[in-house]
Amino acid sequence: MPRITHVEVTDVRFPTSLSMDGSDAMNKDGDYSAAYVALRTDDPAVSGFGFTFTIGRGNDVCVLAAQRRAEPLIGREVAAVVGDLGGTYRDLASDSQLRWLGPDKGVEHLAMAAVMNAVWDLAARVADKPLWRLLVEMPAADLVDACDFTYLSDAITREEAIAMLESTRAGRDERLALLEQHGYPCYTTSAGWLGYSDDKLRRLCAEAVAEGYDHIKLKVGADLEDDVRRCTIAREVIGWDRHLMIDANQVWDVPQAIEWVDRLAEFKPLWIEEPTSPDDILGHATIRRAVAPIGVATGEHGMNRVLFKQMFQAEALDFCQLDSARLASINEIVPVYLMARKFGVPVCPHAGGVGLCELVQHLSIFDFLAVSATLENRVTEFVDHLHEHFVDPCIVEDGAYRLPTTAGYSAEMHAASVAAYAYPDGAYWSSSAQVAG
Amino acid sequence: MPRITHVEVTDVRFPTSLSMDGSDAMNKDGDYSAAYVALRTDDPAVSGFGFTFTIGRGNDVCVLAAQRRAEPLIGREVAAVVGDLGGTYRDLASDSQLRWLGPDKGVEHLAMAAVMNAVWDLAARVADKPLWRLLVEMPAADLVDACDFTYLSDAITREEAIAMLESTRAGRDERLALLEQHGYPCYTTSAGWLGYSDDKLRRLCAEAVAEGYDHIKLKVGADLEDDVRRCTIAREVIGWDRHLMIDANQVWDVPQAIEWVDRLAEFKPLWIEEPTSPDDILGHATIRRAVAPIGVATGEHGMNRVLFKQMFQAEALDFCQLDSARLASINEIVPVYLMARKFGVPVCPHAGGVGLCELVQHLSIFDFLAVSATLENRVTEFVDHLHEHFVDPCIVEDGAYRLPTTAGYSAEMHAASVAAYAYPDGAYWSSSAQVAG
Structure with a gap:
């Protein structure tokens, strides 16, 4: 032992x-x-x-x-x-x-x-x-x-949580077969970092389309005219049948967020991500009411389950982007998934960084099999960086995470x-x- | 230089x-x-x-x-x-x-x-x-x-903030004279720590009354019958013309807080402090609506200005207990004071610990002279511990902080x-x- x-x-x-x-x-x-x-x-x-x-x-x-x-x-x-x-x-x-x-x-x-x-x-x-x-x-x-x-x-009781998990037993094998065949759908942020040139943006968007992605995300919020130009390039390349998301990484106050997103509305983004302080539950709710039908997404800086509870209670979110290395692991992440289902909010976990893609693939698969039982409005972030440092790196094909088969949470790095x-x-x-x- | x-x-x-x-x-x-x-x-x-x-x-x-x-x-x-x-x-x-x-x-x-x-x-x-x-x-x-x-x-603009500060110039000299004569009113938590015996509680309450305190705070939340007994003792000693406050230090969920406070309502506490998670803005608002006219107080774990902004916007607080060593000093504390005035919430800073009393006396004096211009519903915490380690310790007489006169923020400890x-x-x-x- x-x-x-x-x-x-x-x-x-x-x-x-x-x-x-x-x-x-x-x-x-x-x-x-x-x-x-x-x-x-x-x-x-x-x-x-x-x-x-x-x-x-x-x-x-x-x-x-x-x-x-x-x-x-x-x-x-x-x-x-x-x-x-x-x-x-x-x-x-x-x-x-x-x-x-x-x-x-x-x-x-x-x-x-x-x-x-x-x-x-x-x-x-x-x-x-x-x-x-x-x-x-x-x-x-x-x-x-x-x-x-x-x-x-x-917001949720132990009994509700158990009933919710048990209710998804029906159809679980079929959903697993679906994932084994098609993988779990993801989107790419690799194309849209703010420091990239227009040419690099155009090339990476084209590559993403070629690789099978239906969702592409751009960073915005530093300069409005730059954002307009970059969104124009992205729409030229990906067309209007694919989804474009924009991400401001918390740079705006609430009134400024509403104004800026209004200026980018012509590009029909699926969501505006992190429009303001990650702590501002009421601010996100205000922004969401103002920018609809553009969705509001946040969560990579969502500090704990109490914050997410309130985001749901205040109807502040269209997409919950919890973070696998900021919440206190499965013990806190599963309650957020359960509350998200109860309040009808899809979870699209934050990833990228180093190793986050390796972790979140497990969460999204768990969500589909045991909590939400749906892929509707769900897509998990993927950034193609630094996977070579992991012993059991995630595998993405045709815009989807393949199911991990090795024992563990895919978190081990190469000793070298x-x-x-x-x-x-x-x-x-x-x-x-x-x-x- | x-x-x-x-x-x-x-x-x-x-x-x-x-x-x-x-x-x-x-x-x-x-x-x-x-x-x-x-x-x-x-x-x-x-x-x-x-x-x-x-x-x-x-x-x-x-x-x-x-x-x-x-x-x-x-x-x-x-x-x-x-x-x-x-x-x-x-x-x-x-x-x-x-x-x-x-x-x-x-x-x-x-x-x-x-x-x-x-x-x-x-x-x-x-x-x-x-x-x-x-x-x-x-x-x-x-x-x-x-x-x-x-x-x-x-919630507040730069121009509003400036106007607010300038509006308090009138009468400032008179208020300063008042403070120089009477000090800034405080209350004591020294009597009511949970680990103290009933006899010690009774003795310390009597001492606090003798020292001129009009407000006394008890810790509650570990055991309801203990709380009833301790509140009974406190009211026996301090009577009903002085204020009793109770402090649960975040041990309850929202429904439990409402139920427990309801059981202690007969003791007519001025406020229930930290009834639940310090992050739970909407939870505090729910509790406040349920337990009125008992006030809701929190803030010693209030993490930043964005949290306090929402506490005010959600009408979640009757008393704001900001912390001088958790908020990022004056640069963040002054905005909270200004928002508190705009939303009509008195600030009664958290103190105790080590050195917090030394700091908050400066904040309360500043508030009265330059922001709120009133003492109504305001009382600053005082705990009589560890002051001997400070070069310029706070001085409390007749239930009030005397005005510090030495240059600085009273934060220096003895080198020894x-x-x-x-x-x-x-x-x-x-x-x-x-x-x-």
Whole structure:
């Protein structure tokens, strides 16, 4: 019976700012990074991997927080940790001194996400299943009891949650067969980063169409005339039968968001993403009423389940873009999916960064099989960067994620990548040509 | 012309968990702590001090974040830093990589609070004024331009803010004379910590009455029968002409809060404080409608100005209890005061912990002189702990804060205290008798 013997947390940073990959109106020069957690046991064949995603500076702060947060796991039996995933979560989350630093937000919550992502990866490996299958095959009551419903009882109860999961058993095999054949539909953001030239934008949009994408997303919000020109180029290339989404990455106040989106309405975007502060529930509701039928999407900075509860209650969202490395892993993500279904909001998870695509494919598959049971208005983000660093990278074909088949949460990085991009001492960063981030 | 030469950030922890000081239904065993920032210059007579408050574990994470956040200040001229307090704030706050870890919440925001509190202390020292006087005497436009109004324009504009501050010039001298005579009214939480025995509660309530307090606060929420018994004792001692407040420290879901408060309504509390998640704007609004005329108070975990904006817009609060070490110092606190006035909500700042009383006295005085111009429904928290560690401790007499007269933000700790309680290497913590926190 293996025990967890130590926890390795590594500050891994990739120099994405050099190529303007990931550039948008708010995040001009991100170095895509991970506070990368490896739970090691006394059995060399048994480990769990997880991470939270950041964009460079401050990744060291998340590393320290994750080390501290994971310490109570050391010495525990693996069977006990993965045999009570709710208890493990509550035990780590309920540290009454660490709670003061949130609760449930910012660095400490990112650290919880990193550690619990590794715990769920470990659980799926022990069960010898890809995570999506572990979730789908868990008895509904067990999954619900692993969830954190604290502060949610005015929106959803344990009994409702169980009934919701059980109601989707009918047709699950057929839906699985559909996914095995066609994959889970995704869209690409790779074409539309703000730092790319018009020529590069035009070329990447054309490539995306050729690769089978029906949805393409552009970054907007830095300069209105630029946005008009870039949307014009995108529509010229993708036509009007495909969907165009726009993403402002939080640069606007509420009145400005309404005005700016109004100016871009002629391009008929499916959604405006992150029009304002990710904390502004009432602001999103105001914007949504003003810009309809353009949808409002947000969630990659959605800090916790209480925020999403209110987004649903206030009818502030058309698309929920929860983040797999910002919410505190499955224990908090599943309640958001369940509330989304109850309030009738499709979940289109945020991805990109480093490793987020590897994680969210499991979530979307779980959603279709066990929660929403529909693909209507659902499409999951895909960005074609940095997958080469993962042992079990996601596979996208014809605009859809193929089903992962390897046991775990697809979160393990190649040891060589971790070593090379460890900050500041890895081979890449310590070479004299690199400027410290 | 002095320059900032280095930044010292110290992990200072006091072993308050040993005496159950500060115990409540959520925070059972806090060790009151500070991530303590000293901005040093090449002039030994010129320094600035600030901190954020935590309750023990995780203080090291805040220390690391504050070190990183303050780094850009090193090498700058003091005159430039304090001569453009808005520019200094925006420069530190706008790090596009660190922003990902919030934005504006959790550890990174606490670190911003610590650093900017030290910058404002430095500014007041350079001006040779206590902070409250620096704020009151700044031209209204200068103070407003130091403020962060990002994401607030749907609630308040720069022009409204300036007009509001200018409108309070009339009568300011009379109000100052009133404060100089009577001080700023406060209430005590020292009597009502949950870990205290009934006898100790009875004795402390009687002492508080004897010391001139008209408001007394009890912690509730762990056990309903205990709460009934403790409220009964408190009312026996303080009578019905004084105010009793109750504080649940976030332990309830929304429906449970309504039910529990209903059971304590017979004790006619002035407010129920922190009935549920500090993030739950709509939940507070629901509770407020249900428990009226008992007021709803929250804010010590209010993460940023966007949260408070929505609390006001949703009519969720009767009392705003902003925190001087959680909001990003004056640059973010003043906008909350201005919105509170516009929406007609009194601000009764959170204090206690370590050093918070020293800070909030300046805020309340500023509010009365320059923003609200009234004391109606306003009372500032006071907890009589740990003041001996401060060079310029607050002075409370007859249930009121006396006006600070020394230059600065009253944030400086005695060097001997910092040395003794530095964690883990200070004399107190390294002595063999102490258990690591």
